[in-house]
Amino acid sequence: MKIKILSWNVRGANDSDKRKIIKSVIKSNKVDVVCLQETKIKDMSTGIVRSLGVGRHIDWRAINSRGAVGGVLVFWDNRVVESLEVEEGMFSVSCQFKNCMDGMRWVFTGVYGPVCRRDREGGPFTWRGGLNNQSQSRLDGFLVTDEWDRMFNGAMQGILARPVSDHCPILLEGGSLKRGPSPFRFENMWLEEKGFMDQMKRWWCSLTFTGSL
Template sequence: MHPKIISWNVQGLNECNKRLRIKALLRMWRGDVVCLQETKLRSIDRSIVRSLCGCSYVGWSYLASVGASGGVLLMWDKRVMEVLEECIGDFSVATMFKNVEDGWVWAFVGTYGPNVDRDRRRLWEELAGVYSLWDVPWCMEGDFNITRFQSECSGQYRNSVAMDEFSKFIFDLNLMDLPLVGGEYTWSNGLVWSKLDRFLVSPEWEAHFPEVCLKRLP
């Protein structure tokens, strides 16, 4: 099987009308795993999940926002995925999945990264720690809030230490930075465009899904 993964920085789930619009789109896209970043919600209960996903077979886990900043909601179809374990950190929600159809076990982590360099180092440590917990193929995705190369940010002319540390993290964990379909950049404020969102996978994960096509929603 090839699970359909949807990743989306929704920039807040506080408004009922916005949740209804997201629900309509998720129903059309029919994702097996859905990761929503920047929920801006301190708590998420079943009523909020049902307002986003009408499926009664939905499983879910979440990272609370800090004030009105951040937050991650991970949802999955329990008819497709069984969760064996989960780990919620300061910046991420990680789960170990078992495919119902073929029994294949793999791990997924959804991330919303910080904007401060010292906190970014905590993110790399957190993800490396979770990665060491489960000896299975990995898929890490989300809004990391940082680019890797100067070409990924319009108007940026030199690499920063934080960018180098991001690349080192990917190299140390032997992850593959998969290309995204649908545009060179994933974020813009109208003046600056950047690639902040990525899917990072282990070679074993990529080998299991060699024809995977990934699209990050704006």
């Protein structure tokens, strides 16, 4: 079974235009489970969730913000996973899911706060801030168990471009992924990294080619 999980500190989801952008990221990546942190929404509603999610087959749970601080929203496609139990903590939403395809059970927890890293593809940083984006850090990530990794064979985590917020959305893909050569991928955000073009020139010059066009 394949699954796609997106986690994103959106730094506020009250603005309807911003929600359209968030929704476009979710839709374009065909995500099954979504966790949005720092929604800054005091009273989450089905209407707001539907303005973020894609399609009618959406279930959700949320922790409302405390004033203009915090807030966690988790929603999922109920044709892909079924929620068996949900627990809301002070800073987290935990869901026990059952895969609709194979019946396997697993737990997902969305947390607004520091998390452990997992090696990821894409850009080297998930957060940028300060004057001219001079401050950068890897604040966001997924932590998975060995059992989950075996259940969703070949899990990979990637960092997506950030159309809104100063945090990058991160995407965890697992299940039935073929092992083999990785396709070439390029993120425009890499061009913003100091020294990237010089490093690219060194890589290119180090390659040797034979044959003719």
